[in-house]
Amino acid sequence: MSAIAQRSEPRTGRGDFGRLLRAEWTKFRTVRGWVVTITAAALVTVSLGLLSASGEHSSCGAGPVETACAPPPVGPGGEAVDDSFFFVHRSLAGDGGITARLTSLTGVIRKPDVIPGQRNTVAGVVPWAKAGIMIKESTRRGSPYAAVMMTGEHGVRMQHDFTHDVAGRPGGVSRQSARWLRLTRSGDTLTGYESADGANWTRIGTSSLAGLPATVQVGLFAASPGDLTVTQGDLGGSTAAVRFTEATGEFDQVKLDGEVSGAWREDDIRGGPLKPDGSVHHPGRAARSGDTFSVTGVGDIAPVIEGPFAERPLGGAPAGLILVIVVAVLFITAEYRHGLIRVTLLAGPCRGRTLAAKALALGLVTFAAALPAVAITFLVGGRILRANGNVILPVPVLTQVRVVAGMAAVFALVAVLALALGALLRRGVAAVITAVAVIVVPLVLATTSILPDSAARWLLRVTPAAGFAVQQSIPEYAHVLSHYAPTAGFYPLPPWGGLAVLAGYAALALGLAVFRLRRRDA
Structure with a gap:
């Protein structure tokens, strides 16, 4: 048993x-x-x-001719990026930096037309509109960079290499409440600072851009991504639409440190299709009077996540x-x-x-x-x-x-x-x-x-x-x-x-x- x-x-x-x-x-x-x-x-x-x-087929038009769509530039991390902005810059050899006071961030947003054929634009900035200072390897789209900026609704930020973002002090900017921005380079290390008075500085963050060349580009920039509107359907689902915007940053008391050479240059760094005559859609612009700059830009400096x-x-x-x-x-x-x-x-x-x-x-x-x-x-x-x-x-x-x-x-x-x-x-x-x-x-x-x-x-x-x-x-x-x-x-x-x-x-x-x-x- x-x-x-x-x-x-x-x-x-x-x-x-x-x-x-x-x-x-x-x-x-x-x-x-x-x-x-x-x-x-x-x-x-x-x-x-x-x-x-x-x-699934796709093509991009160049006037009456359909051509293959150009791939987006690739950032340092291998991701597709949108590297479109207006850049006023000079060459910096070796260590140095830039300091500037931002006194205004304004812009325009295009809304749906009320009267057919008449553009409906309103004053305003989108949440991630940005204007500030930048050190960038070159003007090549997708090249490494670090920037300290004021945004439309997210305060001061330090961003680098498209995917990295560090928050600074929140709030807005005006002539009565200006924002001082500073970005310095020491070898491959770039450090961002902000100040309310230009005397007492707070460090925002530090980034290491390995392999930066001896000579880089340093200057002022502005960019503004499209205005996103999401409409919910009556029976469910949603539709997203993105409309044109631009942002303008007003700077003064601009100071460059280090071995800076050449005159100020202006580059509308843009991607996307051009007009049939080869010109840029909605070009950016800049104006200068002494150490006072006005920089207007369109586009974004960020990863591409649509496609x-x-x-x-x-x-x-x-x-x-x-x-x-x-x-x-x-x-x-x-x-x-x-x-x-x-x-x-x-x-x-x-x-x-x-x-x-x-x-x-x-x-x-x-x-x-x-x-x-x-x-x-x-x-x-x-x-x-x-x-x-x-x-x-x-x-x-x-x-x-x-x-x-x-x-x-x-x-x-x-x-x-x-x-x-x-x-x-x-x-x-x-x-x-x-x-x-x-x-x-x-x-x-x-x-x-x-x-x-x-x-x-x-x-x-x-x-x-x-x-x-x-x-x-x-x-x-x-x-x-x-x-x-x-x-x-x-x-x-x-x-x-x-x-x-x-x-x-x-x-x-x-x-x-x-x-x-x-x-x-x-």
Whole structure:
């Protein structure tokens, strides 16, 4: 009797779990329908992604002639940047700096025309309009720089190399409350200061621009990004419009320190298409009287966050996921339907470990099938988009790896979550519908302009669809005003945070399935 009881006790060693894992893998690969369907999921992801990329074409007009769109300049960190501003500058050799008093920041904003044919412009500045002082490697767009500036609504800031932003003292500027700005160079280190009276200075921040040449450009600048207006639709969704603005900074008591050479030069550093005659749209300008300068600029000095993202070809992933959900649910419910679950539990009496082995086997199989599919879609789809004239925003190699591996992990976690739902509900149709409803439907609703932005963001925070955040390649920047909405490709959670939400749902559902399997006879 004791021998029989001893044999019936669950074995919990590593070798036992390995045996269970091999058994589940054998089950999966011997059912041809499951193998075919998981392969079909990978093929659907690839084919839909490449088909979508093949249908997207883009070109830029130069008068009556359509030409390929020029890619945006690339900043020191490898990101696409908008380096457009008006620059009044001189050459600085070696260490030195610039000090200036800003007495005014004004501008104009173009609003929708009230009278057809008559431009409607109003006085004002947008929140991230900026005017200040700058040290820049050269006038080449995308070259390293550091700047201390006054903004429209965010006070004094120090920014460098497009993606870095440090806040100074808040508030505005006027002739009665002028702002003193200072920027110094010591080797590759640039330090920004501000003062209310020109005598007592407060350090804002320090930046290290490795590889700065001996001679750089130092001077005054102004820029103004477009005015963003987001209109909510009556039936959900939103529309973003950006209109022309310009900003003017008034400076006096300008002082340059160090070995400064050459006369003051004016450069309208601009990107984007030109007019048919080669002139600049809405050119900037400057005026000078002694040490008093007026500088007017258009554009922005910031990362580019609008345009085709690198993950665009992965739009076919939800269709592939539906097939993965079907396979994952059948992987467990078929055993209940045919009564084979009793055999499975006899082979592995420790029910929790048996279900864990089944989940791990399915997750590994799904990840192995999804990884090459996602990689092919991402890389080949990107090449097709570029060949069709689309300018894809560049992202670092590590970000590309995160997008590909992360999306393969999404496939694997969705498979585990669907398997757990199958084990909980024990009905194939009900489990498939539930999995699609909590994973795919929220994603579609949130990213297709059906819901208001607030509701779309809420869905992508609290549902398993949050996992799709792992594919977002362009981050949000606090110092760049844009329409950060799911319809524009931005998720409310960070990439790994969103994936963690999906993993949490999969773990919770699997835990509940184990609990039910232990409490109720198969």
